[in-house]
Amino acid sequence: MRSFLTVAAVAGMVATVAIPAFAAADRGDAAQARTLQQVSADDAQSLVVASEGSPATLERGGYSATTPEEIEKAKAKEAAEKAAKAALAARLAASSKARTSSSDSSSSSGSSSSFSSDVPLVSPGSGTVRRPLAHFDNFGRPYAGHKGTDYMVGRGEPIYAVADGTVVASSESGPGWGVYVKIAHNIGGVRVTSLYAHMNWGTRRVSVGDTVSVGQLIGQVGDTGRANGTHLHLEIRINNGYTNAESWLQANAG
Ligand SMILES: [Zn+2]
Structure with a gap:
């Protein structure tokens, strides 16, 4: 025994x-x-x-x-x-x-080239602005100093660009963000940036300078950086000022 x-x-x-x-x-x-x-x-x-x-x-x-x-x-x-x-x-x-x-x-x-290849490359839906996730469970609770919206979703879920744009940051060592990507967009003449944080290690699909299309796969959900559990932390800035990411999506996403 x-x-x-x-x-x-x-x-x-x-x-x-x-x-x-x-x-x-x-x-x-x-x-x-x-x-x-x-x-x-x-x-x-x-x-x-x-x-x-x-x-x-x-x-x-x-x-x-x-x-x-x-x-x-x-x-x-x-x-x-x-x-x-x-x-x-x-x-x-x-x-x-x-x-x-x-x-x-x-x-x-380097080592970030290893990721699953069985993830859809394009998000469902259409429109100038789209949601970064095909689905999510719920929002995280907001707290002081939190500039984004947290979407509770499982590890590995694909993350898509919310609009056409250019990648301005793509790193595995964001301050608190862990593995993250930031994209600059011109939406109807307005400068908008979207930031996607806490991606899974090695899942970024884009580098700084890349041109991306709305709905294009850019990475996968993880819990890198300051994160308790897997989720997507999404920040939207309009003309460099933070806005409520979820409200913005509800108003603009097709
Ligand atoms: Zn967050």
Whole structure:
């Protein structure tokens, strides 16, 4: 019984350490993710657990092992996992570079070139202004000093440009925004900027200077930067003054 528990604990740990590589390397590609799990876990049960786990759970994860022997075992297993992950990450980086370089040079900036390819490139709907999300659950509660609207939506949801424009910022290290994109628009002669924050790592599809069309895929929802949970933080400025993003969308989005 005790040895079974130890195996279970180690298997659980394998599952939790396997996910970050999965997340960083290529979250959306089931085939590659499966390969990763096969490389890093020899236990079919933990393979299923790992593929269904959410990244949020691994931050809370710890070792179930308690005795020095168990901890040593867990550490050795973890080291083996790290080596396997590094090898796989290198392979994925090489293949993803080859995949993106021919079609979209703007998206292949180092490690940020790995993202799922099964996301619609254009948002539903029509009009000069469109919503940045195909759907969302609800708004976040406003608070003092908060200049945007928070849309509660799951990790990986595609984010689309709200209007035609030019990318003026695209970074993985925004102040509080984490991974974010900012686009400048000319809408009926009025200068409008839209800012999309807390994107998932490696999901930006645009670089500074890129021209984007309304409804064009620019990134995917995450929780980078100062964020408690996955959501899109959207800021709209008109002639450099903040406006209520949701009110603006309700008035303008087609
Ligand atoms: Zn916000």
